[in-house]
Amino acid sequence: MSSFLILGYALAASIIAAPALHAADSAQVPAPSELTTPKQRLDTLFIELKRERDPDKAREISDRIRLEWQDSGSATVNLLMQWAAKAVESDHKPTALDIFDQVITLSPQYVEGWNQRATLHYQMGNYRKSMSDINRVLAIEPRHFGALAGMAAILTEAGKDELALRAWEQFLDIYPADRKAQEQLGVLEEKLAGNRT
Template identity: 30%
Template sequence: MKIAILALIGMLAAPAIALADTVPAGDPELDRLYDRLAKAQSEKEAGNIALAIERVELRSGSDTADLLMDRALTAMNAANTNKAIKILSAVIRLRPDYTAAWNKRATAYYIKKDYNRSIADVAETLRRNPREYGAWSGLGMMLVDMGDKKNAYEALKRALAINPYIPGARKVLDDLKSEVEGRDI
């Protein structure tokens, strides 16, 4: 667990440009969508692009993994996070390279306030996809709860650089700004 936190703090310390270089070359559709998301002019536009990104990222390339993911999401929507975690764990065993499974399980652990496991899964998510703004945002919120305001601020800045319209993230970032950066004299 401490290793996961140290790895994430290392990612927070790295310049955003360096992280962009670690994004795996791959799906041109995703690259185009992430570029559009960063330049979105409204919350509605960003929301539509974010949905398109999620649709692409949820495709695992395996009918079995996709079916299990659908069941896990149904369980999460029904507030059955324990069932979702079990299913997502099976998906990860089946397809350990499937970033969305790590990210959704991190979300399920976050909902349960099991921050240790959530942070470990966030680390796996961001290792595979440093552009996963939901993971950055979730990490920021967990770090706020854990009292690490400086790293929470950095995580939220990363998230908002990727998706400038994450609900609630801008307010939390603004609230942290004076504490982290100080006040003008």
């Protein structure tokens, strides 16, 4: 295994091992009229997501979170993201990568630029580059459940089941009602229990 992949897994392990952000868990949900910034709206949505046990209602909340993440606050960056999405749909992946590179250069703190590039790298089989971008996503937004799912998938494919299990646990700490994540966690728990006997 290359030293870069080992570094990627070490970074993944350190992010997974980082203490979860629970400060907002006990906070009161403010009235919608009080929510003026994207951060405030996201914090409120994450409180709701953590509390919601109905999978359909939780999915609606997660969709609202994704919409918040998609808006970069820049018309230029939003337009570039639309172009990149069209390039991906048209199977022009190198073009999409170039556009994502431009997005990240223009707005390095825009989490979805990193996340969408990570997803594209994953689809192209560039797991090392995908993991690197996922680590950037989680450095900007540790609650990014999509990035955690991507990380878990890469770690599972690499045979790093313990780390993948921790990624799914962290995912479910943020988004407890997600059935697919629950299933993935169960599969890994059974596999790891079988390996120990």
